[in-house]
Every structure is written in C-alpha cells, then in structure tokens.
Amino acid sequence: MDLGLSGRNAVVCASSQGLGRACALELARAGCRVVINGRDAAALEAAAAEIRAETGAEVIPVAADLDTPEGQQALLAAVPQVDILVNNNGGPPFRDFRQVDQAAMVAGLTANMITPITLLQRVIDGMVERRFGRIVNITSSSVKMPLPGLDLSSGARAGLTGFLAGVARSVVHANVTINFLLPGAFDTRRLQSGQEAAARQQGVDVGVVRAQRRDAIPAKRFGEPSEFGAACAFLCSAQAGYITGQSLLIDGGAYPGIL
C-alpha cells in the first residue's frame, strides 16, 4: 500500500531504539525524510546508519534531551517544516506510588505530557496552513488498564490524551490529525529491563518472568516493534485523514474490556 508520504518530513522523538525507532523506520520506508532522536549520540548515529541502509531515506540524527527547550529547538530546526510529529519519550520508572515524590511527578509530567504538548504547539499552525499534518502520540496501555508501579505513567499519559482531545477536533478540518498509540507489551529494552528487575525482586530467572508475562497475553507472545511501526505509519498516511482523536490499543488482546 502506498501511504502517500513520499517527500514528507517526519520528526520522531526518542527514536534511537525501541518503538520510536520502529516508527522512524516505517516512515523512512514510506518515503519520508526522518529526524530521529535520543540522548546517546553513538547509539543514535548507529540507528540512523541502519535506517538509511535499510530504506535509502534521508535520516537526520539529532542527539538531544527532548525535555529541554534547547533539545526541542534542535529537533524542530532539523527540517524546514514538520509534516509528521511522533511524540515519544522515555517512560517513568516502576515505583510504588508512595515513593513518587514531587520531583518525580514533575519529571514524569514533563516527559509524558508537557513535552509532547509543547512540541505540538510549535508545529500545529504550520500544519494547518499547509493543509496536512499528522501527530501520533505514543502513550501506553496503562491509560486504559492501570499497571502496578506505573501510576505516574497512567496519570501523565491520560492527561495528555485529555488535553489533546479537544485540540484534535479543532484542527481536523485542515487535514491535521492527532491520535494515540497505546502499546501493551512490546519486546524492547524497556520491557526487558522491567522483566529483569521483577526477576531480581522475585529471586527467579528472568526467563521465568518472561514466560509468565507472555502466557498472560491472549496472543501468547510479546509485540514486535515492527508491528507498532506499521500502525504508526498508517495513522500518518494520506489515507488516514478522517481518523482523529483516537486511542489505538496494540496489545495482543491483553485489555479485557469490550470498549
């Protein structure tokens, strides 16, 4: 399927590995010029080289901390105009809610609510003027289904979803859409480090924790980042202009609700 994205400029935040990288790869494959980002410059350069080799696309690495105004400026200045913005960031650490102090709350809200809104504010008027824009926010299944130790993640991402619900309706007339992708368990470094921490806590091999968690998912497997990237590319496609304000859960059936 031709996604109609050839020549578009995409900024994919927090994308040197994991879900962000998978989104960047699919957008590059669809013909976009892609800005990728992470704080570790060496890892980012390596990811850029891999995506270029695989797709032949122009890939611009911007090594920066997304949560700083300088980092945000560097990201947005890397292309003449932003047609596609994929908001992603690191997630808050697993922590009992009693231990989430004010500094941790501010950091979590900054990363998972304030930074995405700030970036959106900077690009949205240009998108409206040009009559094309796609904004995809990577949030979490924890918005719909709380996970132990991820209360700050649930709260900040639900806040982002609520904030942008009205914004999405205000710009769709100009072919600018805002949607949310909610990952369940995808086999990335973040997932693996959570499993390693749980194994240490329980005093068991990490393989035991992985097997338990895999078996609890109706699909009986973890998600592949490439599956996530493909969904992101579709939401960014020319064909997806009538889809806005939606939260798409991609979790192998783990969420048990009907709606």
Ligand SMILES: NC(=O)c1ccc[n+]([C@@H]2O[C@H](COP(=O)([O-])OP(=O)(O)OC[C@H]3O[C@@H](n4cnc5c(N)ncnc54)[C@H](OP(=O)(O)O)[C@@H]3O)[C@@H](O)[C@H]2O)c1
């Ligand atoms: N994987 C899952 O199953 C899952 C499930 C639910 C929700 N999520 C959420 O989805 C998002 C992506 O998860 P993931 O599994 O892909 O994580 P990951 O594999 O740990 O990758 C995180 C990426 O973000 C970058 N990053 C982190 N903080 C950054 C910052 N301040 N500035 C710029 N780049 C930054 C990292 O690079 P550097 O470290 O070099 O900066 C890395 O490229 C996270 O918010 C996570 O909580 C993931």
